[in-house]
Amino acid sequence: MAEAKKLFIKTYGCQMNVYDSERMAEALGASGYVTTTSADDADMILLNTCHIREKAAEKVYSELGRFKALKAANPDLKIGVAGCVAQAEGEEIMRRQPLVDLVVGPQTYHRLPAMEKAVRAGARAVDTEFPEEDKFEHLPRGPRAGRGPTAFLTVQEGCDKFCAFCVVPYTRGAEVSRPVARILGEARDLVARGVREITLLGQNVNAYHGAGENGDWGLARLIRDLAKIEGLERIRFTTSHPNDMEDDLIAAHGDEPKLMPYLHLPVQSGSDRILKAMNRKHTAESYVRLIERLRAARPDLLLSGDFIVGFPGETDQDFEDTLALVRKVGYGQAYSFKYSARPGTPAAERAGVPDEVASERLQRLQALLTEQQYAAQDAMIGREVLVLFEKPGRETGQMVGKSEYLHAVHVTDPTVQIGQIARVRVTGRTSNSLAAELV
Ligand code: 5AD
Ligand code: SF4
DSSP: OOOOEEEEEEEOSSHHHHHHHHHHHHHHHTTTEEEOSOGGGOSEEEEEEOOSSTTHHHHHHHHHHTTHHHHHHOTTOEEEEEHHHHHHHTTHHHHHOTTOOEEEOTTOGGGHHHHHHHHHTTOOEEEOOOOSSOGGGGSOOOOOTTOOSEEEEEOEEOOSOOOTTOOHHHHTOSOEEOOHHHHHHHHHHHHHTTOOEEEEEOTTGGGOEEEETTEEEEHHHHHHHHTTSTTOOEEEEEOOOGGGOOHHHHHHHHHOTTBOSEEEOOOBOSOHHHHHHTTOOOOHHHHHHHHHHHHHHOTTOEEEEEEEESOTTOOHHHHHHHHHHHHHHOOSEEEEEEOOOOTTSGGGGSOOOOHHHHHHHHHHHHHHHHHHHHHHHHTTTTOEEEEEEEEEOSSTTEEEEEOTTOOEEEEEOTTOOTTOEEEEEEEEEETTEEEEEEO
């Protein structure tokens, strides 16, 4: 048998990309590739790119430029660009960077083996179509080597919301949900390989409506069926839109014990004027009411969110409204960004706020969110939580895992095993994680 070729994948951006990179590795595994952790000895380098934030394409071009020496040293080295920048730039990548052999959009990874063959034969291959077929159904199910106790599982892709700032509806296309049976099959497969926690992924995951028994199933029904899988202990999902938070999903947070008490529910802004300009189709008030209902179902729910400051037209008052909403809701953890124009999106046509103003707002918002995060972590001290241990920590003898609330928790105890769910008492906080001891 020929020696295995080495594949190096560098993944940027969201968890969907992490999942996709694993699937690409499996697809190319069937073509004789094994993954390597270094670009230096690779026969193929794939950049799985993200287009969500500023200068994404420029960063990819500068990263590609750095592979010049590698390609000079190894003329057989093939270089590919995948993901959302590939989708957005398409053939332009080939024109601007002659080093690139292959450009593949997020919807056509299952065609990678054929593209790889063409590329090995000396061609340059581009595929950024939105095909009818489900890319995941056409990927080989390889052994997932070295798999830990947690896994991502993509159940839905694309987005029909068209928030005015966002490229996702253009790079990932319209909302598509995978059929229930496929998801259940993949989940059982993961559990058989030792996975105890699954995070269901989708750009708009709570809009999930996949073909199941007797018609379309929503996310809540899917979660309830997944929860029946023996050995699967924890279920999470991300990312959600407030308008798709249906009654049965709210109820599931209250009565499905395997659904973890953590929810990432982006609001983006606390100003109704800005929410309207963003085409979010909800108000600050309706979001707050939704949070109240979720907390009525699950009082200890830890909330996470996304915020954008400096959106075109945002006044001081609009920004104050965002701070007010953050104070009202109380987040355990959150992401905040300075608005940056994405070419092709409606907001890109509008005049932005001055950069110094946006930077100052971002600083103030982040200070408040960090304060809330620390307060939420400090509130855990003295409490008992269940931790799923995932890997050794930085210090010797240390193990780290996640609480139900997705807090990183570390203990120093030689008896703790990877994959174990153990009850621990939180003893302290170290900036971003919690220290604990076994109970
Ligand atoms: N500028 C800044 N932040 C953005 N996000 C999406 N598009 C932009 C943009 N153009 C943020 C949103 C989204 C998260 C994934 O990235 O907050 O929820
Ligand atoms: Fe982008 Fe999310 Fe809005 Fe869809 S709902 S357009 S993915 S920010």
